[in-house]
Amino acid sequence: xxxxxxxxxxxxxxxxxxxxxxxxxxxxxxxxxxxxxxxxxxxxxxxxxxxxxxxxxxxxxxxxxxxxxxxxxxxxxxxxxxxxxxxxxxxxxxxxxxxxxxxxxxxxxxxxxxxxxxxxxxxxxxxxxxxxxxxxxxxxxxxxxxxxxxxxxxxxxxxxxxxxxxxxxxxxxxxxxxxxxxxxxxxxxxxxxxxxxxxxxxxxxxxxxxxxxxxxxxxxxxxxxxxxxxxxxxxxxxxxxxxxxxxxxxxxxxxxxxxxxxxxxxxxxxxxxxxxxxxxxxxxxxxxxxxxxxxxxxxxxxxxxxxxxxxxxxxxxxxxxxxxxxxxxxxxxxxxxxxxxxxxxxxxxxxxxxxxxxx
Amino acid sequence: xxxxxxxxxxxxxxxxxxxxxxxxxxxxxxxxxxxxxxxxxxxxxxxxxxxxxxxxxxxxxxxxxxxxxxxxxxxxxxxxxxxxxxxxxxxxxxxxxxxxxxxxxxxxxxxxxxxxxxxxxxxxxxxxxxxxxxxxxxxxxxxxxxxxxxxxxxxxxxxxxxxxxxxxxxxxxxxxxxxxxxxxxxxxxxxxxxxxxxxxxxxxxxxxxxxxxxxxxxxxxxxxxxxxxxxxxxxxxxxxxxxxxxxxxxxxx
Numbered sequence: 001x002x003x004x005x006x007x008x009x010x011x012x013x014x015x016x017x018x019x020x021x022x023x024x025x026x027x028x029x030x031x032x033x034x035x036x037x038x039x040x041x042x043x044x045x046x047x048x049x050x051x052x053x054x055x056x057x058x059x060x061x062x063x064x065x066x067x068x069x070x071x072x073x074x075x076x077x078x079x080x081x082x083x084x085x086x087x088x089x090x091x092x093x094x095x096x097x098x099x100x101x102x103x104x105x106x107x108x109x110x111x112x113x114x115x116x117x118x119x120x121x122x123x124x125x126x127x128x129x130x131x132x133x134x135x136x137x138x139x140x141x142x143x144x145x146x147x148x149x150x151x152x153x154x155x156x157x158x159x160x161x162x163x164x165x166x167x168x169x170x171x172x173x174x175x176x177x178x179x180x181x182x183x184x185x186x187x188x189x190x191x192x193x194x195x196x197x198x199x200x201x202x203x204x205x206x207x208x209x210x211x212x213x214x215x216x217x218x219x220x221x222x223x224x225x226x227x228x229x230x231x232x233x234x235x236x237x238x239x240x241x242x243x244x245x246x247x248x249x250x251x252x253x254x255x256x257x258x259x260x261x262x263x264x265x266x267x268x269x270x271x272x273x274x275x276x277x278x279x280x281x282x283x284x285x286x287x288x289x290x291x292x293x294x295x296x297x298x299x300x301x302x303x304x305x306x307x308x309x310x311x312x313x314x315x316x317x318x319x320x321x322x323x324x325x326x327x328x329x330x331x332x333x334x335x336x337x338x339x340x341x342x343x344x345x346x347x348x349x350x351x352x353x354x355x356x357x358x359x
Numbered sequence: 360x361x362x363x364x365x366x367x368x369x370x371x372x373x374x375x376x377x378x379x380x381x382x383x384x385x386x387x388x389x390x391x392x393x394x395x396x397x398x399x400x401x402x403x404x405x406x407x408x409x410x411x412x413x414x415x416x417x418x419x420x421x422x423x424x425x426x427x428x429x430x431x432x433x434x435x436x437x438x439x440x441x442x443x444x445x446x447x448x449x450x451x452x453x454x455x456x457x458x459x460x461x462x463x464x465x466x467x468x469x470x471x472x473x474x475x476x477x478x479x480x481x482x483x484x485x486x487x488x489x490x491x492x493x494x495x496x497x498x499x500x501x502x503x504x505x506x507x508x509x510x511x512x513x514x515x516x517x518x519x520x521x522x523x524x525x526x527x528x529x530x531x532x533x534x535x536x537x538x539x540x541x542x543x544x545x546x547x548x549x550x551x552x553x554x555x556x557x558x559x560x561x562x563x564x565x566x567x568x569x570x571x572x573x574x575x576x577x578x579x580x581x582x583x584x585x586x587x588x589x590x591x592x593x594x595x596x597x598x599x600x601x602x603x604x605x606x607x608x609x610x611x612x
Contacts, residue, residue, distance in 0.1 A: 022447060048446045052439070053472035060436040060469070064412070064443020067430050072443070090433050195428040195444065197451050199407030205422035207413070207431035 002179045007142045007171040008033035010178050011101055012041065014149035015073050017183050020099070021047040022072040024061040026054055026080060029113045030169035031103035034075045055080040059087030059100070066096040067206050069194035071153055075101035077169070078111055078119060081127070088162050089128030092223065093208030095193075097156035099149070100134075101165045103172040106331030114331030115169030117255055120308035123164045124282040131220055133227045135163040135234065136281040138253040142176035146183045148279075154186035155234060159226055166281060168304070170254045170333060230283055237285035238277040239292075241267065245274030247298040247347050250289070250313055252278045254333070259302050261336025262343055271347050273300075281309070286316040293320040298350045300324040300343055304333060322350065373397040375406055375426040382420055384491075386586025388576030389417055391543045392485060393424050395553045396456075400427060403560060405452050412441045412455040417491040421456060435466025438473035441480045452560060454481040460490050463499040463523045470525075477534030477568040481559045484525060484571055486540075487578040488597065495581030499523040502600055507581070522600055526573050530606040536568035538607040542575035542598075544590035562610050575601060 005013070012034045015023070023038040035051070042049040048065075052058035058074045065072035076084060081102045091098050104119045106112035123136045135155050139148040145167075152163040195204055210216040238256075241263060242248055251259040256277040266273045276292065278285050289299070299321050301310040306329040313323060324346045328334050375397035383389045400409050406427055413421040415434035422429035432440040437455030445453040462470045462484050470482065489507055490496040496509040500522050504513040514522075526538045537559055541552040552574055559570035575597050579589035 022443070024443070050442070050446065050476075053468050056436065057439040057442075057469050057472065060433065060439035061443035061446070063432075063436075064430070064440035064445075065447045066443070067440075068410075068444040068447035070447040086433055087436070094431075195410050195430055196448065197406075197408045197410060198427050203422075203426050203428055205429045205431075207422060207429075209419060209431060 001181070002177040004175050005142060005178050006033055006173055006175045007139075007145055007167060008103065008173065009037050010142045010145040011075070011149060011165070011167070012037035013180065014146050014183060015099070015153075016041060016045050016047070017180055017185060018071070018150040018153045019185050019188070020071045020073045020153065022062070022065040022070045023047065024050050024052050024058040024065070024072070024074050026052050026058050026076065028077045028080045030105055030115065030172050031075050031077050031101065033172070034101065034103070055083035056086065059084040062098045063087055063091055063094070063096060066091070066098050067094070067195050069191055069196070071157070073099045073101065075103065077103045077105045078107045081119060081122065085122070085128035088134065089126070089130050089132065090208055091162040092132040092134065093130065094206050095160040096162070096206070097160055098162040099152045099156055099165065100162055101167060104166060104168040106329065112331035113169065115171070115173070115254060115304070115333060116329070116331045117168060117253060117304040118308070118329060119166065120281065120303070120305060123166050124284070124312070132223060133282055134161065135159070135230060136166050137163065138166045138279060138281050139171060140253050140256050140277065142171070142174070142178045146178060146180050150183055150186050157186065157189040159230060161226065166253065168254050169331070234280060235283045235285050235287070236279040237288050238279060239288070240275040240277065242274035242276065242292060244272050245296055246272040246351060247300055247343070248274045248276050248292055248296050249300045249302055249343065250276045250278070250309070251302040252281060252309065255302055255304050258334060258336050258339055262340035265336065265340040266344060266347065269344075271344065273343060273347060284312045284316060289313065289316040290320070293317055296321065298322050298324060298346070300326070300346060302339060303327045305329050373401055375401045377424050377426055379423050381424065383417065384580040386577060386579035386589055387417070388487065388543045388574070388578070389485065391549060392483070392552070392574055392576060393421065395549070395556055396483065397425060399553060399557045399560060400452075403557065405560070408450070409452045409454070410444055410448070412437045412444070412453070414455070414457045414461040416458040416461055418456045418458060418485065419492070435461050435464070436469055437461060437466060438469040438478070438482060442473050442478050445478060445480045449479070452563060454483055454560070456483045457485070458491070459484075459486045459488065459498040459500040463525055471529070471532065474529050474569045474571070475532045475534045477536070479563055479566055479568055481563050482571040483556070484573045485576050486525070486573055486601065487576045489578050489581045491578050491581055502596060524601065526571070526606040529571060534569050535571070535607050536609045537562040537570040539605045540573040540575065540601060540603050542593055542603060544575065544577055544593040558610070565610070567610055
């Protein structure tokens with residue numbers, strides 16, 4: 001049954017339905033509805049909610065709960081995410097699963113409390129110290145939250161690695177019809193590493209300190225092999241009107257929703273523009289872009305930032321095609337008509353002779 | 360002694376202390392505290408229940424010595440990690456092992472708020488007045504006028520503030536159940552420290568709430584003293600500022 005619900009509340013409900021039993025969080029706008037929802041709902045569902053004294057404490061409580069075998073989650077926004085990076089680095093090093101939601105707001109510094117996409121680098125490049133990656137999932141609608149959240153818990157458990165859900169203030173705050181009928185709780189994984197007390201088995205230890213640099217290198221290569229496996233197996237993206245496209249807009253999350261509005265207008269004028277929407281920002285849909293580049297010359301990257309994902313598009317295309325960019329940093333969300341005008345101008349310039357590449 | 364007289368063991372390596380060489384410096388108190396913890400856990404038959412949260416600092420390699428489950432924590436985050444574990448496994452004995460930099464500087468917030476929430480866990484707080492592993496810098500517990508590598512002219516209150524008394528501060532929080540300061544600088548003190556650890560663990564098993572044992576511990580290498588001199592210095596200098604005793608005990612009520 002469909003209900004009208006904000007993205008933040010849907011994130012909370014989807015987490016509980018996915019088997020999250022422990023939530024730790026610190027208030028920060030624009031994600032407070034997640035924390036408040038968990039405070040209301042989780043204890044009655046047999047779980048534990050703690051309002052922590054800081055984002056640093058919250059992520060370390062998640063680490064402890066995960067080491068003890070629970071599905072644990074925390075959520076925050078920009079400034080709070082910066083504080084969580086220490087703990088995320090340890091989660092990766094310790095190979096502990098966790099789900100961390102970032103309802104992104106404009107930065108840097110205190111920034112704004114409006115939705116933005118300016119934490120892309122932080123999320124996709126690891127964010128904390130050391131050589132590592134986290135899986136980064138970007139929902140674009142409240143309904144998609146019901147697919148992304150169970151996927152996040154499943155990937156976290158399967159790969160024993162933290163997963164970031166990179167939402168934004170608009171998705172968090174806006175209400176849309178949503179049903180949870182299709183949400184399947186991820187399976188429980190065997191966790192022979194969990195700390196339960198050394199009863200009838202040898203003592204276990206979980207640590208990231210490895211003084212011997214050769215062993216530390218081995219541990220790093222082990223993590224890197226896992227990251228390569230994730231890159232091979234877990235890329236997800238959506239394509240929209242790309243079959244005949246002469247120009248493809250690349251946008252994610254709420255940016256892709258704005259782009260779809262712009263593309264609707266462009267199509268009404270006969271401009272052959274499509275959309276590639278990465279659902280996993282890491283691993284990035286490199287192959288999908290390269291496949292598109294076989295028939296498409298022009299790629300238009302749109303972000304609610306000054307340009308971060310555009311670097312991944314450049315890296316993926318390796319010089320093929322022309323890359324156009326439009327971004328609005330700081331928390332400004334352009335209307336579809338604004339993006340339509342700009343994409344339209346670039347489209348006309350790119351096809352000024354009226355001919356696309358022979359296909 | 361004749362052959363038919365049975366030999367009686369009066370002291371032995373604790374069963375739960377792994378066959379490994381401590382990395383601690385000669386005269387360091389950590390080895391004594393490690394031994395006491397494993398003795399108490401064995402005597403209370405808690406090997407199958409205990410989960411230890413190790414710190415950053417000299418205590419970070421506890422998992423090489425303890426025959427119980429151990430997890431490392433980032434510097435200062437021990438009480439938060441322990442909170443996460445305990446909230447998943449309330450039936451387990453969960454304790455963090457933290458130094459003075461860990462609990463009284465970088466991890467003050469995590470420690471105070473775990474205590475204030477009355478988390479039913481135990482903090483073993485090793486106070487040796489100095490950052491040991493990094494080479495003898497000033498700790499929050501460094502005494503006034505004490506020379507360290509970052510207070511080369513002695514700790515000056517105008518520049519570097521005053522030593523932090525954790526037990527006295529934590530005693531102000533209603534969430535705390537049992538707080539005691541002990542020392543491991545002489546045999547009678549060690550016996551008392553062991554009793555205090557046992558009491559803190561029992562307090563947790565009885566669900567009474569947050570317990571903390573602060574242990575004054577010698578660090579002769581960073582204090583630039585001989586081991587015996589360091590043990591004496593605890594009595595002569597530290598006890599004035601860090602008096603031993605029970606600061607909170609709700610188990611008596």
